[in-house]
C-alpha cells in the first residue's frame with residue numbers, strides 16, 4: 065500500500081462504522097471514512113484526533129484517497145441502500161478492488177451481490193460484525209464469508225482489531241458465498257432467544273418472587289460470576305441499577321413493547337424453509353411481536369383478570385438457585401438449536417461451516433459471548449460431525465443433572481400463572497427431541513383420512529392409503 069494513501073475506507077460513519085474505523089486507527093492503520101452527513105465526519109475526526117484518520121463527504125475524493133487495491137467496508141442499513149451504494153461505487157472502482165458489506169444484510173441479498181460483483185471483476189464479501197458500539201471500538205467478533213482472496217488481503221487488519229480470547233482473534237474465514245451473513249443471522253437468532261430467556265427470568269423474579277430491582281440486579285450479577293457468565297447477563301444486571309435524574313429506575317419507565325430490525329425473523333423464516341426446528345428462537349420472535357399489541361393485551365388482561373393474570377407468589381427460598389439451573393438448561397438448548405440450524409444450512413447451501421471455529425469466534429466480542437461457548441467449541445472440535453450438541457458426552461452429563469430442575473421450575477412458574485415461553489418452549493423441544501416415538505403417526509393417519517395423503521408403515525416399504533370410514537350412502 066502506498067504511503068500517503070489510506071489503507072482502508074468505510075462508507076457509513078454511524079455508531080458501528082465510526083467505532084470500527086477508530087479501532088483500526090488505534091492500532092495504527094491509516095483509515096478514511098465517507099458519510100454524506102458532515103456532523104458524522106466532524107465527530108469521527110474529533111474522536112480520532114491525533115490518529116491517522118480522515119473523513120470525506122465527497123465519494124470521489126474518498127475513493128481517490130485510498131491505496132491500491134482499494135478496500136471499502138460498507139456499514140449502512142441493510143436492504144436497498146447497500147445496492148444503491150454499490151452502484152455509486154462501481155464506476156469509481158477498478159478490477160481487483162475489494163468491497164466488504166459489514167452490515168446485517170440478508171444472506172440471499174449477499175448471494176446475489178457476490179455473484180454479480182464477481183462477474184464484474186470486483187472482490188466482494190459479506191461479513192457479520194457483532195459487538196455493538198463498545199465491541200466495534202475495542203474488539204468485535206467478525207464473521208467474514210465469500211471471496212477468500214479478498215479475505216486473506218484484509219485478514220491482518222481484521223485479526224488485529226478483533227476481540228481476543230486466550231490470545232486468539234475472534235475472526236475466522238466462515239466459508240463461501242453468503243455464509244458470513246448467514247452465520248451472523250443465526251448469531252442474532254440466538255441473541256433473540258437468550259434475551260427472551262432473560263426476560264422470562266425477570267418476570268419470575270419480579271412477579272413470582274416479588275423481588276425489587278436491586279435484588280434482581282444482585283441475582284443476575286451473581287449468576288454472571290458462575291456457569292451462566294455471559295455478556296447479556298452482565299448488561300442486564302447493570303440495567304436494573306440505572307436510575308434517572310429523578311431518582312427512579314429507568315427500567316420501570318420503559319414501554320413494554322420491543323422493537324426488532326428483522327434478523328430474528330429471518331432466522332425463523334429460514335429454519336422453516338430448511339425444515340430445521342428452532343422453537344426457542346421462534347418463540348422469542350413471537351413474543352417481540354406480541355409485545356407490540358399493547359391495547360389488545362390490556363383488554364385481555366382486564367377480561368381474564370381472575371384467570372391467567374392472577375400471578376401467585378412462588379414461596380420457595382431455594383427457587384433462585386433452581387432458576388439458575390433451569391436457565392443453564394435452556395441456554396444450552398438455545399445454542400444447540402442455533403448450531404443445529406448452522407449444520408443443516410452448511411449442507412443445504414454448501415457453506416462447509418466449521419462449527420467449532422464459529423463457537424470459538426463467538427467466545428469474545430459478540431453479543432452472545434458466554435463461557436458456555438468454550439464447552440460448545442470443545443464439543444464440535446472433538447466431533448466436527450456431531451449431529452446435535454445434546455449428543456456430546458460432556459453436554460449430556462450437564463443436562464442430565466439439571467433437566468429435573470428445569471422441569472420443576474417450568475411447572476411451578478406455569479402453575480403460578482407466569483408466562484415463561486422461553487423456558488417452557490425449550491423444555492418441550494427437549495422432551496420431543498428425546499422422544500423415540502413421537503405422536504406423529506396420528507398426524508399421518510389424519511392427513512390420510514381427510515386428504516388421502518397416504519402414510520408409511522413400520523417395517524413395510526411403500527405408501528399406503530386407507531378409507532378410514534365407509535360412507536353410509
Ligand code: 6PG
Nearest residue numbers: 194195196252324325326327431
Ligand atoms: C450485534 C447485534 C446487532 C443487532 C442488534 C439489534 O451482534 O452486534 O446483533 O447486529 O443489530 O442487536 O437487533 P434487533 O433490532 O433486531 O433487536
